[in-house]
Amino acid sequence: MATLQTRASARLMMTPAVVLLLLWMAVPLSMTLYFSMLRYNLLMPGMEEWAGFLNYRFFLTDPAFLTGLLNTLLLVGGVLLISVGGGIMMALLLDQPFFGQGIVRLMVIAPFFVMPTVSALVWKNMLMHPVNGLFAWIARTFGLQPVDWFGEAPLFSIVMIVSWQWLPFATLILLTALQSLDTEQKEAAEMDGAGAVSRFIHIVLPHMARAITVVVLIETIFLLSVFAEILVTTNGGPGVQTTTVTYLVYVQALLQFDVGGASAGGIVAVVLANIVAIFLVRLIGKNLE
Amino acid sequence: MGEIRLEKVHKAFGSTVVIPEIDLEIADNEFVVFVGPSGCGKSTLLRLIAGLEDTTSGRILIDGEDMTARSPAKRGLSMVFQSYALYPHMSVYKNIAFPLKMAGADKAAIDEKVRNAARILNLTDYLDRRPGQLSGGQRQRVAIGRAIVREPKAFLFDEPLSNLDAALRGSMRLEISELHHQLNTTMIYVTHDQVEAMTMADKIVVLNAGRIEQVGSPLELYRSPRNLFVAGFIGSPRMNLVQGIEAEKMGAATIGVRPEHLQLSTESGHWKGRVGVAEHLGSDTFLHVDIDGIGQLTARADGEFALRHGETVYLTPSPERLHRFDDAGNALS
Numbered sequence: 001m002a003t004l005q006t007r008a009s010a011r012l013m014m015t016p017a018v019v020l021l022l023l024w025m026a027v028p029l030s031m032t033l034y035f036s037m038l039r040y041n042l043l044m045p046g047m048e049e050w051a052g053f054l055n056y057r058f059f060l061t062d063p064a065f066l067t068g069l070l071n072t073l074l075l076v077g078g079v080l081l082i083s084v085g086g087g088i089m090m091a092l093l094l095d096q097p098f099f100g101q102g103i104v105r106l107m108v109i110a111p112f113f114v115m116p117t118v119s120a121l122v123w124k125n126m127l128m129h130p131v132n133g134l135f136a137w138i139a140r141t142f143g144l145q146p147v148d149w150f151g152e153a154p155l156f157s158i159v160m161i162v163s164w165q166w167l168p169f170a171t172l173i174l175l176t177a178l179q180s181l182d183t184e185q186k187e188a189a190e191m192d193g194a195g196a197v198s199r200f201i202h203i204v205l206p207h208m209a210r211a212i213t214v215v216v217l218i219e220t221i222f223l224l225s226v227f228a229e230i231l232v233t234t235n236g237g238p239g240v241q242t243t244t245v246t247y248l249v250y251v252q253a254l255l256q257f258d259v260g261g262a263s264a265g266g267i268v269a270v271v272l273a274n275i276v277a278i279f280l281v282r283l284i285g286k287n288l289e
Numbered sequence: 290m291g292e293i294r295l296e297k298v299h300k301a302f303g304s305t306v307v308i309p310e311i312d313l314e315i316a317d318n319e320f321v322v323f324v325g326p327s328g329c330g331k332s333t334l335l336r337l338i339a340g341l342e343d344t345t346s347g348r349i350l351i352d353g354e355d356m357t358a359r360s361p362a363k364r365g366l367s368m369v370f371q372s373y374a375l376y377p378h379m380s381v382y383k384n385i386a387f388p389l390k391m392a393g394a395d396k397a398a399i400d401e402k403v404r405n406a407a408r409i410l411n412l413t414d415y416l417d418r419r420p421g422q423l424s425g426g427q428r429q430r431v432a433i434g435r436a437i438v439r440e441p442k443a444f445l446f447d448e449p450l451s452n453l454d455a456a457l458r459g460s461m462r463l464e465i466s467e468l469h470h471q472l473n474t475t476m477i478y479v480t481h482d483q484v485e486a487m488t489m490a491d492k493i494v495v496l497n498a499g500r501i502e503q504v505g506s507p508l509e510l511y512r513s514p515r516n517l518f519v520a521g522f523i524g525s526p527r528m529n530l531v532q533g534i535e536a537e538k539m540g541a542a543t544i545g546v547r548p549e550h551l552q553l554s555t556e557s558g559h560w561k562g563r564v565g566v567a568e569h570l571g572s573d574t575f576l577h578v579d580i581d582g583i584g585q586l587t588a589r590a591d592g593e594f595a596l597r598h599g600e601t602v603y604l605t606p607s608p609e610r611l612h613r614f615d616d617a618g619n620a621l622s
């Protein structure tokens with residue numbers, strides 16, 4: 001039995017870590033909160049003054065904000081859809097026995113190790129470029145008009161790039177889930193007369209539900225802050241077609257030197273992330289029980 | 290109907306031959322038990338019949354129809370797995386209903402059959418639970434329920450009771466035997482527990498290294514084992530096997546006497562020995578007796594038989610219950 005004394009000493013031992021974590025979180029957060037209430041522009045040093053919620057008003061009423069919000073949700077949703085859907089299919093494929101399985105599995109994971117900036121540049125200049133790109137070359141080979149990806153479907157292009165980066169992660173997690181499925185269960189379903197499709201729907205998918213939940217939660221956290229891919233490909237454009245909330249904060253802080261406005265945007269992004277998190281946990285969290 | 294025939298069935302995984310060649314006939318409504326030591330190919334043989342493994346060569350006929358190339362679902366057999374293989378995310382009801390749903394039965398028919406199966410198996414109170422919330426015995430019954438709703442031609446059981454404790458094993462054994470009488474369907478049952486084999490089977494198939502050593506009713510195997518392997522495998526405690534001069538005196542390379550066929554006396558008898566360990570089971574006492582020139586023999590005595598460690602005892606084998614084997618281990622008649 002844990003006595004009162006051991007509990008007290010346990011608390012004492014944990015204190016440094018807890019305090020450090022609290023400071024780690026609380027200090028930047030409260031500084032951001034404080035800055036978000038200031039009129040603070042780097043072009044006008046020494047002119048900081050209390051602005052109350054003015055920064056929030058400007059940020060939230062900025063016409064780019066609603067677009068940014070929508071783009072953020074589209075980006076997150078699109079990438080989730082492609083990476084989870086594609087991940088399930090890849091996992092199913094990689095679970096089949098075939099020659100060179102080990103090497104193929106290793107190669108599938110590779111995109112995950114490529115830096116976001118690098119992969120975005122590769123996609124932009126070598127694959128999607130309307131003149132030099134591989135896709136354009138393929139289109140021309142078939143006598144088609146090459147597509148100007150970043151001009152015509154900028155957000156979709158970014159979704160593609162980010163999905164490519166996250167597909168390996170989803171594949172890997174889902175593959176391990178798939179491999180942990182009891183073979184006797186599959187055989188039982190086979191004997192019960194379930195065909196391949198029924199087996200997938202009734203046995204495999206429910207078995208993977210938990211892993212899918214984990215993938216969705218983790219990916220969402222990272223996807224809300226996608227930035228480098230936008231910066232090196234479209235710079236948020238054309239217009240504000242690929243501007244997300246994260247990118248908007250960057251524009252405020254580093255292009256307009258408005259620290260106050262950027263901080264307000266940062267806080268809005270935090271709130272947004274929390275809303276999404278609560279929503280997600282409500283929606284699929286029960287799978288984790 | 291559920292008559293199963295194996296013709297020259299051969300199975301190899303790559304270069305490892307698991308089943309060299311087996312011919313076997315299983316009649317309709319028969320309860321057949323496959324027994325044999327671990328790794329002898331019992332599960333493999335069952336899975337071949339189920340269609341979960343492909344035969345390397347040979348034919349499998351069910352009701353006279355060649356099923357060798359049919360998929361498992363099309364063979365009309367049900368299987369109960371050792372790990373039960375229940376679907377963990379489905380309720381008991383849905384687990385039992387699954388094969389019917391896959392067969393495209395309508396809701397009312399499914400409901401009726403599931404409730405009927407649940408009634409037979411005493412599962413009515415648990416229909417809403419998940420498998421994870423059931424005890425081992427209940428899970429076992431769900432697995433059986435899932436098997437019976439399909440009304441298969443034959444049931445295949447792969448060591449279904451090996452995960453249960455001794456008491457539950459005893460009662461489930463009875464339940465399965467009872468089920469067999471109720472349903473009147475062919476059952477093939479794999480086990481390495483020879484008590485299960487002896488008590489449940491109409492016919493026992495003793496396997497060793499993928500070969501059939503002997504096929505027969507439990508009593509046939511008990512009374513006249515065809516060779517040393519069967520003699521040693523059937524019966525508990527094991528048959529005493531004696532080699533050497535004592536065996537040669539009776540014109541055999543090896544003689545075998547079951548512990549229950551040795552008469553005990555404190556005064557006179559065929560062999561004289563000293564009592565080693567005595568195992569008192571209440572109804573019976575098993576005496577391990579050391580005999581000079583032969584070694585240790587096990588003898589069954591009455592539960593009240595009062596002999597202590599180190600005391601002298603005389604053993605006499607009943608001549609008509611003596612088994613004699615030749616050099617190759619085959620029984621001499």
Ligand SMILES: Nc1ncnc2c1ncn2[C@@H]1O[C@H](COP(=O)(O)OP(=O)(O)OP(=O)(O)O)[C@@H](O)[C@H]1O
Pocket residue numbers: 302305307325326327328329330331332333334481
């Ligand atoms: N997929 C496989 N590939 C290669 N060898 C296999 C395979 N499955 C089984 N074997 C081999 O076949 C032999 C028989 O296996 P099987 O599972 O039929 O034994 P068993 O009689 O059921 O044993 P147990 O009582 O331990 O369950 C074993 O030697 C095993 O190693």
Ligand SMILES: [Mg+2]
Pocket residue numbers: 331332333
């Ligand atoms: Mg086995």
